Amino acid sequence: MLDGQPVAVSETGDKMLVELYRRYAGDYPKFFKMDTLCRLGFIAAEILINEEMRKCENEKMVNAIILANRSASIKNDKDYLATISDGNYYPSPSLFVYTLPNIVTGEIAIRHHIQGETAFYILDNPEQLEPIVQSTITNDPYGASRSEESPITVLCGWLECSAPNEFYAKLQIIWNN
Amino acid sequence: MIYCIGHSIISPLGEGSQANFDAVQAGRSGLKIYTDRFADVEPFCASLFDTPQSFVPLCIKSVEQAIVHCPLSIVQSSDTIFVLSTTKGDNLDLLTPAQTIASHFGNPNPPVVVSNACTSGVCAQITAQRLLEAGLYKQAVVIGCDIQTRFIVSGFQSFKALSPEPCLPFSPDRKGLNLGEAAATIIYSREPIADNQPPCWTLETGSIHNDANHISAPSRTGEGAYQCLKDVMAGTTPSRIDLIGVHGTATLYNDAMEQIALERAGLQDVPKSMLKPFFGHTMGAAGVLETILCVLMAKNDKMVNVIKMLSGFGGVNAAIRLKIED
Numbered sequence A: 001m002l003d004g005q006p007v008a009v010s011e012t013g014d015k016m017l018v019e020l021y022r023r024y025a026g027d028y029p030k031f032f033k034m035d036t037l038c039r040l041g042f043i044a045a046e047i048l049i050n051e052e053m054r055k056c057e058n059e060k061m062v063n064a065i066i067l068a069n070r071s072a073s074i075k076n077d078k079d080y081l082a083t084i085s086d087g088n089y090y091p092s093p094s095l096f097v098y099t100l101p102n103i104v105t106g107e108i109a110i111r112h113h114i115q116g117e118t119a120f121y122i123l124d125n126p127e128q129l130e131p132i133v134q135s136t137i138t139n140d141p142y143g144a145s146r147s148e149e150s151p152i153t154v155l156c157g158w159l160e161c162s163a164p165n166e167f168y169a170k171l172q173i174i175w176n177n
Numbered sequence B: 001m002i003y004c005i006g007h008s009i010i011s012p013l014g015e016g017s018q019a020n021f022d023a024v025q026a027g028r029s030g031l032k033i034y035t036d037r038f039a040d041v042e043p044f045c046a047s048l049f050d051t052p053q054s055f056v057p058l059c060i061k062s063v064e065q066a067i068v069h070c071p072l073s074i075v076q077s078s079d080t081i082f083v084l085s086t087t088k089g090d091n092l093d094l095l096t097p098a099q100t101i102a103s104h105f106g107n108p109n110p111p112v113v114v115s116n117a118c119t120s121g122v123c124a125q126i127t128a129q130r131l132l133e134a135g136l137y138k139q140a141v142v143i144g145c146d147i148q149t150r151f152i153v154s155g156f157q158s159f160k161a162l163s164p165e166p167c168l169p170f171s172p173d174r175k176g177l178n179l180g181e182a183a184a185t186i187i188y189s190r191e192p193i194a195d196n197q198p199p200c201w202t203l204e205t206g207s208i209h210n211d212a213n214h215i216s217a218p219s220r221t222g223e224g225a226y227q228c229l230k231d232v233m234a235g236t237t238p239s240r241i242d243l244i245g246v247h248g249t250a251t252l253y254n255d256a257m258e259q260i261a262l263e264r265a266g267l268q269d270v271p272k273s274m275l276k277p278f279f280g281h282t283m284g285a286a287g288v289l290e291t292i293l294c295v296l297m298a299k300n301d302k303m304v305n306v307i308k309m310l311s312g313f314g315g316v317n318a319a320i321r322l323k324i325e326d
Helices: A013-024 A029-033 A036-056 A074-082 A103-112 A126-138 B017-025 B055-066 B095-104 B117-133 B150-158 B223-232 B252-264 B283-300
Strands: A064-069 A118-122 A153-163 A166-175 B002-011 B031-034 B044-047 B080-085 B112-114 B139-146 B182-189 B201-210 B243-245 B305-312 B316-323
Touching: A013 A036, A036 A074, A036 A103, A036 A153, A036 A166, A064 A103, A064 A126, A074 A153, A074 B150, A103 A118, A103 B201, A118 A126, A118 B117, A118 B201, A126 A153, A126 A166, A126 B117, B002 B017, B002 B055, B002 B117, B002 B283, B017 B283, B044 B150, B055 B095, B055 B139, B055 B182, B080 B095, B080 B117, B080 B283, B095 B112, B112 B117, B117 B139, B117 B182, B117 B201, B117 B283, B117 B305, B117 B316, B139 B283, B182 B283, B201 B223, B223 B252, B223 B305, B223 B316, B243 B283, B252 B305, B283 B305, B283 B316
Parallel strands: A064 A118, A064 A153, B080 B112, B080 B139, B243 B305
Antiparallel strands: A118 B112, A153 A166, B002 B182, B002 B201, B031 B044, B139 B182, B201 B316, B305 B316
């Protein structure tokens, strides 16, 4: 769904993410190195930020990213674990780097040149994220995470990937008037 | 601004903030070479507990030691939030241990887990500050903890980030980092507690910035760390800063990046504290543990203004400025 309207897809699971990548991005081969959580966040952010820029003509540039879920980076943790299983010990650095949930915030920051705050929280439910985002926006006395000219505009939401083809993303952009 | 009303450190060097401070003052290090701690893993140098610890009991013990000087009712109160800083939690589970710890102390609020790579311990304090200053809670119990596992050590080895010998932060001869394990707790309050001991310090302000450069390599310009330092320096000057607790992992690129950021912020001449040679890199605990020790060191030398900075995977950087009360 984008702004309440369904986005048509023909594939499911990880193939759906690749389908959406080809439709909405297509020029960023690093996408294929990412784990599923990062692919999910990258695509969701891509669709939302592009739409927002189209509507607002660059007025509100996202300058902070605050994401959350319940299961951290568990899907990729298990993929890495498989590379150090008993009798088959060959630890993979390219998988290990994705065994942190906040890597997705870094991937989105790189893609959209966001040098403000990036944060990842592990919470019981999405409602818990709201006061965290609100207090980030309002309790920012020294202009941390933003330059003085541009008010804080946060890409925030829930980003869960518990198994290879089990994922959920709900992102939004919030700003301070 | 929020007030620290209690703190504790449990590390291989000892139990309690004072015991750890004394160990550092005496020049003791927890770093040792381990040859057979984890199956298949090559020998490595780290600071580990002699007896392997479990995540949740270690955190609980750390909180129990931090609340010695506070009324016990604080941790049970619905005005108190538990904030856990960790990267790998209890065997890759981050949420359940936080819930178990909060409910162990009878706290009714769902806990917040901060997982922002190696900056988590500073980010958790910033989160606590915002939640308190927004009026949502009166106290926050900030716990930082990570236990070393075969998972983490093998990963850092595969990354070729580990030094085979005790690390040398900011030295031209540095060869990489050492891992460590610890639990540390800071209890913050919106108000100083009248019948308590005077507050240990105040957390004045904090900032988090991404380099937007690379997911595992620090920025060559130190951009994110510089922006954090610039933010926390607002309203003060480099000459008024007495001590900076750098991240100082002793990897080639991290320390070079921090040096650039410090120079850009005009802080190159301020005394630095580097604690990794004593504790290793304690990951989710690092920001909490190193904040406590920086303050204790500064206090010991009658210093007032302290900055603690950290950087981590995902390109994230964080800094806080603390003030020691008389």
